[in-house]
Amino acid sequence: MSLTCIVQDLLLNEEPNLEFPTNYYEESPKVIRIFAKLTYKLTVCHQCHHRSVIKYGFKTVHLRFTPINDKPTILYLRKQRFMCHHCNHTWLARTSLADFRCQISNRLKRSFINPLSTDRNLNEIA
Ligand SMILES: [Zn+2]
16 A cells, blocks of 8 residues: 555545545655545535525645655645525535644644653653
8 A cells, every 4th residue: 555545544534525636645855745625515504504505616725734754744625615695604614634723733733742741751851
């Protein structure tokens, strides 16, 4: 199994609504870029609860992901935009990869917190 397949499986386990284009993995000398699209069906507006929601384009967000082979990894995520015809409210698709309006993925946050949560004595720190 190649590295790109492993990354794709890892992302699909966390967020099953992702779709990947044919060339979704791009590696340059300094950074790795992964491209994906997040879309799903939605019928009810979460603000006015009417059933008049349409898909209303996409917006690309950049999520910092865990480093792969010690290279910084950025997930270029095209999020589905929704619009309610009744109240004209627009919003983006939500994902479990990152918190709302956060550009750091939850996986990257956990990778920072886990080493800090282990017990270390003063000899290891000094
Ligand atoms: Zn609405």
